[in-house]
Amino acid sequence: MEYSEDDQLLMDYLDGNLEANGVQVLENRLLSETKLKQKLALYEWSRQAIRLKAIRNLVDQSQSDFLANREKSHLKPGKKAPTTLKFMPSFAQWVGIAASILIFLALVGVLFLNSISGTDLYQDKFLSYEISSFRGDSETISDIQDLYRAGDYAAVLDDVSLRPQEELPKDDLLLLGISALEINKAQLALTYLDILHQQNALDQSGELQDERDFYAALAHIRMNNYEEGYALISQITQDSAHKYNRNFPLGYRVKIKMLSLIK
């Protein structure tokens, strides 16, 4: 089905922005035009789904707050810290102690950072991406999605080897990127994820952009491109509406930042 003036008309009708005579004309058409009636139903469902999604977010928030409070109230209060100190160092001693601790921590930090690799950091945060059952069940979907659901990631990549990358739909580009990550081809993953990014820049729909950002950040980290990875992670964590906003805690970000400085 193609979009036409009717789409705008139906949206205006549902939003209450249509004049009385326009309403009359449209309602007469709805009596006899099945396709138009179907579109109207679809817009009505969409509006309700948008409201419901907002409600679901609030329900999730209330539930997690409730459970956190309940858990907190069940915790026993800890022992009180001792209030007196038996030994009180002088100011110079304090400075010495602090300097020693800082040097020690710096050494430990450098040794620690040298010991961790992009692969470890990548694996720590990588999440398998699941195609929703809805899409899998209902759309007459591409082979790529079937192969991805079967976990045959190499076959996913083979399936598109002869097709022009620019013509691939966004769902498939994302799955190709993730499949490449699954079989440790981070550079290839970035290729597909960047095409998805470019498509979004062109049509400004932002479709699957959050997923793209998350997996592109991980691909960079997997390749030890900490600077690029950190830039994307910062972008994700600074955007409170980003779906993956909570996936990179402060400790993790500090590690990546430090690695971007020393490696």
Next chain:
Amino acid sequence: MWNDVQLLEALQNAQTINKALDWLYDVHYGMLEYFIVQNNGNETDAQDTIQETMLVFVNMVHEKKYRGEASIKSMLYSINRNVWLSELRRRKNRFHRDTLFESEKEIKIEDYSAELIKMEGYKMMMDLFDKLGKGCRSVLTLFYFDNYSMEEIMKKENFSSEQVLRNKKYKCMKALTAKVDSNEELFEKVKTALSHGIQ
């Protein structure tokens, strides 16, 4: 402390729904959880079931399908029971379906299975909504849930003019409906699920 009437009003207002939900959780979570745990579920099962229960309940309130004819406690108990029964059915747990322990014996049980099927239809649409970019999600939520005017959204989201915002909203709705609109099979699937709730 709210009575049922105040609570229903608060649930229908985007500015107060948060507090109303918190209150519902404080007052009824224990009862709902007890039912699940007494009927072969664990705490995680209870969390999933209660989440679904709350969503179904608030949706019914928004669709004006609940106007206080039964108490909120009864409604929640019945919906929770329906959700858990359908989960047991999904797990093919016949024994426990047939031998349910009713923790609130005085409550008259109602059948809300049609609402649960309808929710499946909305979940399909919500999955599609979830795939939109955050700009689209934000504009559509502010308009359709928070009931902001176009002017308010324009200022909040830094659009240069109302016309630009209108075009954006139009494009976002198109993106949301495009997949269902272009696929008859999918359209029928959503329609079938949602038509269960039509009475």
